[in-house]
Amino acid sequence: MLRYYITDRQQLGGIERLLECIQKSITNGVSLIQIREKDLSGRALAELVRKVLSLPNPGGTKVLVNGRVDVALACGAHGVHLPAESIAPSRFRSIVPPEFIIGVSTHSREEVLAAEREGANLVVFGPVFEPISKATSAPPRGLDELKLLTSSVSIPVFALGGITPANAHLCMDAGAAGVAGISLFQKN
Numbered sequence: 001m002l003r004y005y006i007t008d009r010q011q012l013g014g015i016e017r018l019l020e021c022i023q024k025s026i027t028n029g030v031s032l033i034q035i036r037e038k039d040l041s042g043r044a045l046a047e048l049v050r051k052v053l054s055l056p057n058p059g060g061t062k063v064l065v066n067g068r069v070d071v072a073l074a075c076g077a078h079g080v081h082l083p084a085e086s087i088a089p090s091r092f093r094s095i096v097p098p099e100f101i102i103g104v105s106t107h108s109r110e111e112v113l114a115a116e117r118e119g120a121n122l123v124v125f126g127p128v129f130e131p132i133s134k135a136t137s138a139p140p141r142g143l144d145e146l147k148l149l150t151s152s153v154s155i156p157v158f159a160l161g162g163i164t165p166a167n168a169h170l171c172m173d174a175g176a177a178g179v180a181g182i183s184l185f186q187k188n
Helices: 015-027 042-053 069-075 109-117 142-150 168-173
Strands: 002-006 032-035 062-066 079-082 101-106 122-125 157-160 178-181
Touching: 002 015, 002 157, 015 032, 015 042, 032 042, 032 101, 042 062, 042 069, 062 069, 062 101, 069 079, 101 109, 109 122, 109 142, 142 157, 142 168, 168 178
Parallel strands: 002 032, 002 178, 032 062, 062 079, 079 101, 101 122, 122 157, 157 178
Antiparallel strands: none
16 A cells, blocks of 8 residues: 655644654655645745655655645655646646656546546545545545546545545555545654
């Protein structure tokens, strides 16, 4: 099972605790880390991304920057994660290295299909269950919709929203490539 950690330093109480949690996740074999610190300036975000990229990473965990292709490229991150309503991934392909990962947040079948059609490498779909770490107006999509989506596209679909160690296997059984979350990795 692939694991996709989405960061929230405020939930942890700051950058130092976040870096500790990221290092622990890397050590525990997380596949992807999305640096999702939307309120940081470009300069502060770049500083954080550089610190994360300098951590020991023997398993090759990939680091994605939320919404900031410029910061991801400037720091040498492995990719970017775009909001559903962002510029199409295909628009970035001419300015990023071939191996650069572009992930997209999705909340519906239409968004998942559009993300694949527009050149995303992966999608994060949710909420599958009622979210744990943040409020959302989107109703849980459920395992049946997750299963339909995973069989409709050839790119990896990561399940997001209310994922716990107890229900992660249900997402995998529905065809998800992995599970994504904040609380799943930050709540000890």
